[in-house]
Amino acid sequence: MSPVHRVAHRLLLTVALLCALVSPAAAQSLDFPQPADFDSDRALAHAYHLSETIGDRPGGSVGEQVSAGWLAGQFATLGYDVRIQPFPLYRYGNSLIGMNVIATREGLPGYGVLYAGAHYDTVERISGFDYGGPGANDNASGVSVLLELAQLYAAIPLTPTLTLIAFGGEEDGLAGSRHFVRQLPVGVRFLAQGMLNFDCVGVGDELHLYYQGESDREFAETLPVDADQIQRLRSGSSDHVSFSDNGIPAVLFSMYTPGNPCGPHYHRPSDTHDTLERAAIERTGRAAVQALQHLMETATPRSANLRYLPFIAHTTSQ
Ligand SMILES: [Zn+2]
Known part of the structure; x- marks a missing residue:
């Protein structure tokens, strides 16, 4: 083969390989591994540890620090790369340090990053x-779903990289998630595929998905989740808002109680483990697995979030 032919041959091979990689049909033909079933016993045990063994966990408190250490250990035992991220928070005029616990498993190059989170x-x-x-x-209930997702996705191959975050400081103006998103380099934000947030999922009969903006609504509606409601919630209700505010499509999973969206014990001493409903956690957990699995299976190397490149987004929409 002459040098010219050799170059042409390599070029053709490269083009063929790229076509195969970016073709949605090629992506769908891959045999995706399925996770095991959501285990509500294990989730309830996690919630028990946070709410009863550790107890109160306000941002900047010893309870939050003990929880962060325990959560880091849970993720690390499952094989995730774990990092504790401190951040400043302010309450009643006091300057405190909160902590996010960030666990990551790498997916395939070019498939971006999926985020799932819950505040602890x-x-x-x-x-x-x-x-x-x-x-x-x-929100021990939301963290219990997050830890169970960590367990189910610990050993199977991933397409997008999976980053799970237990947020601190949610109750102090979303301080932890706002810090987390703010420190993401632009190049990493560009790779963000979406964010699933779990908050108040342990009490209630109805599964509601809440979104903030129009791109969040589109994101929520593509998820194959059997929700009772998919609705807009405008206030800064939980950590998904920090992602949505920065162009990363995000949705909140929450179990709904008529008259009190976060249950009758919301922010009260009576918000104890014995009031949690297994069915509520199980319904959220199964929906979370369905959503995450769908995002894993439909991800392609091309599905980058162009909202971070306004110029390209503008020119490609012409
Ligand atoms: Zn909450």
Whole structure:
């Protein structure tokens, strides 16, 4: 083969390989591994450890630090790369340090990053008032789903990289998630495929998906989840808002109780483990696996988030 032919041959091979890689049909033909079933016993045990063994976990407290250490150990035992990320937070004029626990498993190059998160902090008790407590539903329940996702996706091959975050400081103006998104380099934000957030998933009969903006609505509606409601929630309700505000499509999973979206014990000392409903956690957990599995199976190397490149997004929409 002459040098010219050799170059032409390599060029053709490269083009053929690239076509195979970027073709959705090629992506769908891959045999995707399925995770095991969501285990609500294991999830409830995680929630018990946070809400009863550790107890109150306000941002910047010893309870939050003990929880961060325990969570890091859980993720590390499952083989994730784990990092504890400190951040500043302010409460009642005091300057405190909160902590995010970030666990990552690498996927395939070029497939981007999927985020899933839940806050593990609680509101601080105010003595003499029926306020603050161990936060079983808000939000040991969400963290229990997050830890179970970590377990189910610990050993199977991933397409996008999976980054799981237990946020601190949610109850202090979303301090942990706002810090997490702010410190993401632009190049990493560009690779973000979406974010699933779990908050107050342990009490209630209806599964609601909440979104903030239009791209979040589109993201939520593509998920193959049997939700009772998919609706807009405008307030800064939970950590998905930090992602949505920065162009990463994000959705909140929450179990709904009529008259009280976060259950009757919301931010009260009575938000204890014995009030959690196995069916609520199981329904959220199964929906979370369906959503994550769908995102893994439909990801392609081309599905980058162009909202971070306004110029390209603008020119490609012409
Ligand atoms: Zn919450």
